[in-house]
Amino acid sequence: MSRRTRRRITPLITVAGAAGAVLLSAGAATAHVRVIGDVIPGKPATLQFRVPSELAEATTVRITVEVPTDLMITSVPKLDGWNQETLPGTGGKGTQLVWTAEQGHEIQPAQSETFQANVGPVPDRYSLTFNTEQTYSNGTSVAWNQPKTGDEEPEFPAPVLVVDPEASPPPGSADGAQQPGTSASAPAPSAGAPSVDAATPAPAAAEESDSGSSGPLIAVIAAGAAVAAGLTVAVLRRRGARDGSHA
Numbered sequence: 001m002s003r004r005t006r007r008r009i010t011p012l013i014t015v016a017g018a019a020g021a022v023l024l025s026a027g028a029a030t031a032h033v034r035v036i037g038d039v040i041p042g043k044p045a046t047l048q049f050r051v052p053s054e055l056a057e058a059t060t061v062r063i064t065v066e067v068p069t070d071l072m073i074t075s076v077p078k079l080d081g082w083n084q085e086t087l088p089g090t091g092g093k094g095t096q097l098v099w100t101a102e103q104g105h106e107i108q109p110a111q112s113e114t115f116q117a118n119v120g121p122v123p124d125r126y127s128l129t130f131n132t133e134q135t136y137s138n139g140t141s142v143a144w145n146q147p148k149t150g151d152e153e154p155e156f157p158a159p160v161l162v163v164d165p166e167a168s169p170p171p172g173s174a175d176g177a178q179q180p181g182t183s184a185s186a187p188a189p190s191a192g193a194p195s196v197d198a199a200t201p202a203p204a205a206a207e208e209s210d211s212g213s214s215g216p217l218i219a220v221i222a223a224g225a226a227v228a229a230g231l232t233v234a235v236l237r238r239r240g241a242r243d244g245s246h247a
Contacts, residue, residue, distance in 0.1 A: 031112075033132050033144045035159040041124035044074065049159065052112040055136050059106035062135040063115060065159075067094040068128050072120035079115060081105025106137060126167040130159045 146154035
C-alpha cells in the first residue's frame with residue numbers, strides 16, 4: 001500500500017469512529033423504563049423496575065407501577081430515600097406500587113434507579129405488562145403504556161416481562177405486549193402525590209411531499225445533458241475543421 005493510499009484511508013477510519021460514538025450516545029438516550037426478573041411460571045420471583053431519568057431539565061420524583069390483576073405482590077423491599085405505598089386496584093385495575101422520592105434523592109438527569117418488588121406465583125403465560133407512570137419535578141408526567149404491535153418499538157413502550165417464550169402471544173400483539181387483565185391507561189396518581197397532567201406523545205411532523213421536489217431535479221439533469229451534448233458537437237466540429245485544413 002502506497003503512502004498516498006494510507007493518507008486517504010486514515011480520515012475515513014476517523015469519521016467512522018466518530019459516527020459510532022454518536023450512535024452509542026443515541027442508544028443510551030432511548031433506554032426507557034424496563035422490568036427485569038428471572039421468572040419461572042408458577043414460582044415466586046423478585047422483579048426489578050429500572051427507571052432512567054430522561055429529561056435534561058428535571059428530576060424524577062415519583063414512579064407508579066400498575067401490576068397485572070392476576071399477579072400478587074408479597075412484599076416490597078425498602079429503598080433508601082424513597083417512600084413506598086402499595087395501593088389496591090380499583091375499577092378492574094391491578095395493584096399499584098408507588099415510590100415517591102424524599103428531598104435530595106430524586107433521580108437526576110441521565111441517571112437511573114432500580115425499584116424492587118417480590119411477587120407470588122407467576123402466571124403461566126407469554127408475558128406480563130406493567131403500565132408505568134413517571135413523574136418529573138417540573139410537573140411533567142410520562143405514561144409508559146403503549147403496547148408493541150409491530151416490528152418497531154412505540155415511543156412510550158409499556159414495560160413487558162416475558163415469562164414463557166414458548167407460549168402463544170395474545171391475539172393482536174406482535175410480541176405479547178398487551179395482556180389480559182392490564183389496562184392501556186396510565187396508572188392513577190396516588191393520594192398526596194403532586195398533581196400533574198399525563199404527557200401525550202407529540203404529534204408526528206407532517207411528511208414533506210416528494211412531488212414538489214422532483215421537478216427541479218429533473219430540470220437540472222436535463223440542462224446538464226443539453227450542455228454536455230453541445231460541448232460534444234463543438235469538439236467534433238473543431239476536429240473536422242482542423243482535419244480539413246491539413247488535407
